[in-house]
Amino acid sequence: MSGTAGKRVLLAARPLGEPKESDFRIEDMPVPQPGPGEMLLRTLWLSLDPYMRGRMSDAPSYATPVAIGQVMEGRTVSEVLASNCDGFAVGDIVFSPNGWQTYAVSDGKLVRKIDPALAPISTALGVLGMPGMTAYTGLLDIGKPQAGETVVVSAASGAVGSLVGQIARIKGARAVGIAGGPDKCRYVVEQLGFDACVDHRGGDLPARLKAACPKGIDVYFENVGGSVFEAVFPLLNNFARVPVCGQIATYNATEMPAGELRTSAVTRAILTKRLTLRGFIVSDFAARHGVFLRAVSAWLREGRIKYREDVADGIEKAPRALIGLLRGENFGKLLVRVARAG
Amino acid sequence: MSGTAGKRVLLAARPLGEPKESDFRIEDMPVPQPGPGEMLLRTLWLSLDPYMRGRMSDAPSYATPVAIGQVMEGRTVSEVLASNCDGFAVGDIVFSPNGWQTYAVSDGKLVRKIDPALAPISTALGVLGMPGMTAYTGLLDIGKPQAGETVVVSAASGAVGSLVGQIARIKGARAVGIAGGPDKCRYVVEQLGFDACVDHRGGDLPARLKAACPKGIDVYFENVGGSVFEAVFPLLNNFARVPVCGQIATYNATEMPAGELRTSAVTRAILTKRLTLRGFIVSDFAARHGVFLRAVSAWLREGRIKYREDVADGIEKAPRALIGLLRGENFGKLLVRVARAG
Numbered sequence: 114m115s116g117t118a119g120k121r122v123l124l125a126a127r128p129l130g131e132p133k134e135s136d137f138r139i140e141d142m143p144v145p146q147p148g149p150g151e152m153l154l155r156t157l158w159l160s161l162d163p164y165m166r167g168r169m170s171d172a173p174s175y176a177t178p179v180a181i182g183q184v185m186e187g188r189t190v191s192e193v194l195a196s197n198c199d200g201f202a203v204g205d206i207v208f209s210p211n212g213w214q215t216y217a218v219s220d221g222k223l224v225r226k227i228d229p230a231l232a233p234i235s236t237a238l239g240v241l242g243m244p245g246m247t248a249y250t251g252l253l254d255i256g257k258p259q260a261g262e263t264v265v266v267s268a269a270s271g272a273v274g275s276l277v278g279q280i281a282r283i284k285g286a287r288a289v290g291i292a293g294g295p296d297k298c299r300y301v302v303e304q305l306g307f308d309a310c311v312d313h314r315g316g317d318l319p320a321r322l323k324a325a326c327p328k329g330i331d332v333y334f335e336n337v338g339g340s341v342f343e344a345v346f347p348l349l350n351n352f353a354r355v356p357v358c359g360q361i362a363t364y365n366a367t368e369m370p371a372g373e374l375r376t377s378a379v380t381r382a383i384l385t386k387r388l389t390l391r392g393f394i395v396s397d398f399a400a401r402h403g404v405f406l407r408a409v410s411a412w413l414r415e416g417r418i419k420y421r422e423d424v425a426d427g428i429e430k431a432p433r434a435l436i437g438l439l440r441g442e443n444f445g446k447l448l449v450r451v452a453r454a455g
Numbered sequence: 456m457s458g459t460a461g462k463r464v465l466l467a468a469r470p471l472g473e474p475k476e477s478d479f480r481i482e483d484m485p486v487p488q489p490g491p492g493e494m495l496l497r498t499l500w501l502s503l504d505p506y507m508r509g510r511m512s513d514a515p516s517y518a519t520p521v522a523i524g525q526v527m528e529g530r531t532v533s534e535v536l537a538s539n540c541d542g543f544a545v546g547d548i549v550f551s552p553n554g555w556q557t558y559a560v561s562d563g564k565l566v567r568k569i570d571p572a573l574a575p576i577s578t579a580l581g582v583l584g585m586p587g588m589t590a591y592t593g594l595l596d597i598g599k600p601q602a603g604e605t606v607v608v609s610a611a612s613g614a615v616g617s618l619v620g621q622i623a624r625i626k627g628a629r630a631v632g633i634a635g636g637p638d639k640c641r642y643v644v645e646q647l648g649f650d651a652c653v654d655h656r657g658g659d660l661p662a663r664l665k666a667a668c669p670k671g672i673d674v675y676f677e678n679v680g681g682s683v684f685e686a687v688f689p690l691l692n693n694f695a696r697v698p699v700c701g702q703i704a705t706y707n708a709t710e711m712p713a714g715e716l717r718t719s720a721v722t723r724a725i726l727t728k729r730l731t732l733r734g735f736i737v738s739d740f741a742a743r744h745g746v747f748l749r750a751v752s753a754w755l756r757e758g759r760i761k762y763r764e765d766v767a768d769g770i771e772k773a774p775r776a777l778i779g780l781l782r783g784e785n786f787g788k789l790l791v792r793v794a795r796a797g
Contacts, residue, residue, distance in 0.1 A: 167727075173727070174727050175693070175727050175728075175729070335722065335726075338718075338719050338722050338723065339718075339719055342718055342719075342722055343718055346718065351517070357722055357725045357726045358726070359726065360719065360722055360723050360726050362719075363719050363723055366719070376680070376681075376684055376685055376688065376720075376721055377680050377681055377684075377702065377704075377705045377708070378718075379718055379721055380677065380680050380684055380699055380702055380732075381680065381702050381705055382734075383699045383732055383733070383734040384677075384699045384700070384701065384702050384734040385509075385515070385516050385517050385734070386517075386734060387517070387733070387734040387735055387736060387739060388732075388733070388734050389731065389732070389733040389734075390722075390725055390730075390731070390732040390733075391725070391729070391730070391731040391732075391733075392724075392725040392726040392727070392728060392729040392730050392731075393729055394729060397729060
C-alpha cells in the first residue's frame with residue numbers, strides 16, 4: 114500500500130462556540146511504515162461522538178484536549194494491512210483509536226480484534242461499543258430501574274439514548290424518550306418500542322413531558338442538560354436516580370447563563386426527594402465490559418435490541434458531520450465510512 | 456400527678472418566611488390519664504431541630520406537616536410517671552416523640568428505654584440520637600471518606616456537623632468546617648479537633664475556603680445550601696460525594712431566587728467531575744441504627760467524640776429558641792429542658 118496517499122484531519126483552531134469547518138484542516142498523509150512490533154491499519158469506520166467537542170477545547174475536563182495541529186482523536190474499526198505485531202495478521206478487523214485518519218501505525222496495545230461473524234463490524238463503535246456500554250452501565254449501575262418504574266432518556270434516538278430505553282423496557286420499566294422533531298419521536302416509539310416520546314422542539318415541554326409520565330420519573334438518563342433537564346427535574350419522584358452522561362445542549366456554550374446560580378432549587382429537591390445525581394464516564398465502569406458485551410450481543414441476536422446508523426461517506430466529511438451532530442442533525446449513531454474492507 | 460397543670464405548644468399559623476412567636480400558641484393542658492396498655496410520660500428534654508421548620512409548612516416534603524391547632528412535633532427524653540404498659544415501669548427514662556408538651560400518654564410503640572448509666576440522657580436527642588445517626592450514616596454510607604481525603608461540613612458546630620467532622624478525623628480524613636462567627640470556628644478547631652474552620656460570615660468565603668482546602672474537597676456534607684453550597688461546589692474534586700442532609704439557609708425562604716435556573720453549571724460539573732449528589736433522610740438508614748449506636752457510644756466513652764449542648768429552660772422558651780436555631784444563633788445541639796427527673 115506504500116505510496117498510496119492517505120488523508121487526515123487535524124485540529125486547526127479551538128472553536129469559539131459552535132465549531133466551524135475552518136477549525137479543522139484536512140491534509141494528505143503518506144502511508145506510514147510499521148516498525149518492529151508494529152502493524153499498519155487502514156481505517157474503515159470512524160465514530161463521531163459528542164465527547165469530541167470537549168477534546169477541541171482546553172477548558173478543564175476529564176481528558177486532555179487535542180493539541181492544535183494534532184490529528185483529531187477518534188475510535189475506529191480498521192483492517193490490518195501489514196503486521197509485525199504478535200497476535201494480529203493481515204486481514205484482521207480490529208477496534209483501534211486511530212483518530213481521524215485513513216491510516217495509522219499501532220503497537221497493538223489499544224487494539225482489540227473484532228469477529229465479523231458476530232455482528233456488522235460498525236457495531237463495535239455503536240451498540241456493541243462505547244455508546245452501548247455507556248448506556249448499559251449508566252442505566253443499570255447508576256439508574257437501577259425496577260419493573261414498573263418510569264425511565265426517561267433524552268437524545269432518545271441517538272446511539273446511547275436508543276439503547277437506554279430498550280434496556281429499560283427489557284427490565285420491565287416504562288421507557289419515555291425525549292428527542293428533537295417528529296421523525297425521531299416516531300422512530301423511537303414505532304421502531305424502538307418506547308412507550309412514549311416527547312419532542313423537545315414542540316413547545317411547552319414541561320406539560321407534555323408530565324402528560325407522558327403520569328406516575329412521575331424514577332430514572333432520568335441525562336444526555337442533554339439545559340432546558341430539557343429543567344423540564345425533567347420537577348417530575349422526579351422520591352428516590353429517583355439521575356445518571357448524568359452528557360450535556361450536549363451546553364457543549365458549544367461559551368459561557369454559563371448570567372444571573373444567580375439558583376442551585377437552591379436543585380439542592381432542595383435533592384434533599385426532600387432523596388435524589389441521587391451521579392456523573393459518570395464509561396471508563397469508570399471498565400471492569401463491566403465483558404458483562405455488557407455478553408448481554409447486549411445476546412439481545413441483539415435475539416432481535417430485542419435495534420439500532421440505527423447515520424453514515425457520512427469519506428473522511429473529509431467528518432468535520433461537517435460533527436458540526437451537525439452537535440446541532441442534533443444526525444439520526445442514529447453517527448459514523449464516517451472511511452474505506453471498505455478487502 | 457393528676458391535677459397538676461401541664462403546658463403544650465401548638466402550631467397557631469403557618470409562618471410566611473421566618474417564623475414569629477405568634478405562629479405558636481402556648482396553652483395549659485390537663486395531665487392526661489393513661490388507659491389500659493398505656494403509660495403517662497413527663498417530658499424532661501425536648502429536642503429542637505431544623506427539620507421542624509418544614510413541618511410548619513404545607514409545601515410538599517418528605518413528611519406530613521403539623522396541622523394548625525395541633526401540638527408541634529418533637530422528639531423528647533421523658534420519664535415514666537405511671538404505666539399500664541408492658542415493659543415500662545415508673546421511673547424509667549425513655550426516648551419518645553411526645554411533641555412540644557410537658558406530658559404525654561403513649562402506648563409504647565414509638566418509645567425506647569434509655570440507660571442513664573451509659574451517657575447523659577440528653578444525648579439520646581443529640582450525639583446518640585437522630586442528629587448523631589444522621590451524621591454517621593450520611594458521612595459513612597454516602598460520603599465514604601477515605602484516609603487522606605478532605606471532608607468539608609457546613610453548620611460545623613451544630614449537632615450534626617460537629618459529629619461529621621469528628622468521625623471524618625477518626626477515619627483519617629482532613630476535616631474542614633464552615634460555621635457562622637469566630638467563636639464557633641474557634642470551638643470547631645480547638646475543642647472538636649477539626650483541621651480548619653472557615654467563617655461564612657467573614658467575607659469572600661470562596662477564597663478562604665479554597666485556602667483551607669488546598670487539595671480540593673472529596674466529601675461535602677451539605678447542611679446549608681445557598682451561597683455556602685455555591686462556594687463549595689467549584690472546589691469539589693473528581694469523584695467527590697455530596698450527602699445532601701439539610702438546606703437550612705433556605706428553610707425560611709418564601710420563594711426561590713428569580714431568574715434562570717442555571718442548572719447547567721451544576722449538571723455540567725456533575726458530569727465532568729463524576730460527582731455524586733445524594734439527598735437522604737436519617738430514616739432511610741433505619742437498619743443501621745444498631746451499628747451507629749455501638750460505634751458512637753464507644754467513641755464517646757473513649758473520649759474521641761465531644762459534643763456541646765445549648766439549653767433553653769422551660770417549654771415556653773421553645774418557640775423563640777427554634778426561631779434562633781433557624782438564624783444560626785444556637786451554639787451546639789439545641790435542647791429545651793422541660794423538667795428535671797425524679
